[in-house]
């Protein structure tokens with residue numbers, strides 16, 4: 206097994222007991238947060254990366270209200286599985302709750318290295334995704350972008366078109382295509398490349414920010 210469940214944070218009031226300094230449950234490895242809209246394929250990707258059926262794959266969007274922590278043995282880091290945002294029925298209050306909760310976690314976690322934002326390769330970044338990206342950027346969290354379900358883009362020209370559009374949108378937000386990977390958990394495209402990227406740390410983004 207390449208991964209193991211560590212802990213669940215159900216509420217920000219539990220932060221003090223879960224985190225001591227930069228330790229989560231006594232473990233000090235760097236944290237990588239996964240975040241994305243409900244149904245984007247986050248649980249499926251997590252299971253593909255960690256090589257185990259750890260996260261529940263659900264067709265009921267919006268069920269997650271907790272942060273789950275997993276130890277990813279292959280790269281010796283801890284994955285924080287953040288709650289999904291922006292499912293159909295979520296109103297203003299729900300979105301507010303999401304940002305308050307995620308904000309409290311981000312501020313508390315001294316060893317958070319970066320957040321991986323999952324985006325649906327068929328649609329590119331939606332307005333809700335852009336809101337979440339802006340929110341994380343405002344909290345100074347280094348970001349990396351993963352486009353999911355690329356097996357659903359059937360032709361070469363469709364792939365090229367989607368890629369061009371989505372990467373242009375991210376560039377408008379200040380993120381260059383070297384911070385993007387296109388993956389499929391179904392046919393395992395990009396899974397090894399993503400593993401290598403997350404193992405390597407945040408160097409690419411630091412350089413890019415200095416250049417801009």
Ligand SMILES: Nc1nc2c(ncn2[C@@H]2O[C@H](COP(=O)(O)OP(=O)(O)O)[C@@H](O)[C@H]2O)c(=O)[nH]1
Nearest residue numbers: 243244245246247248249262263354389390391
């Ligand atoms: N075709 C395809 N479907 C996927 C892929 N990843 C996830 N899915 C499907 O997308 C739906 C939502 O996946 P899930 O991992 O539960 O999304 P989450 O809500 O973001 O955790 C499920 O029906 C998955 O089987 C993928 O790489 N390719």
Ligand SMILES: [Mg+2]
Nearest residue numbers: 247248261263
């Ligand atoms: Mg899920």
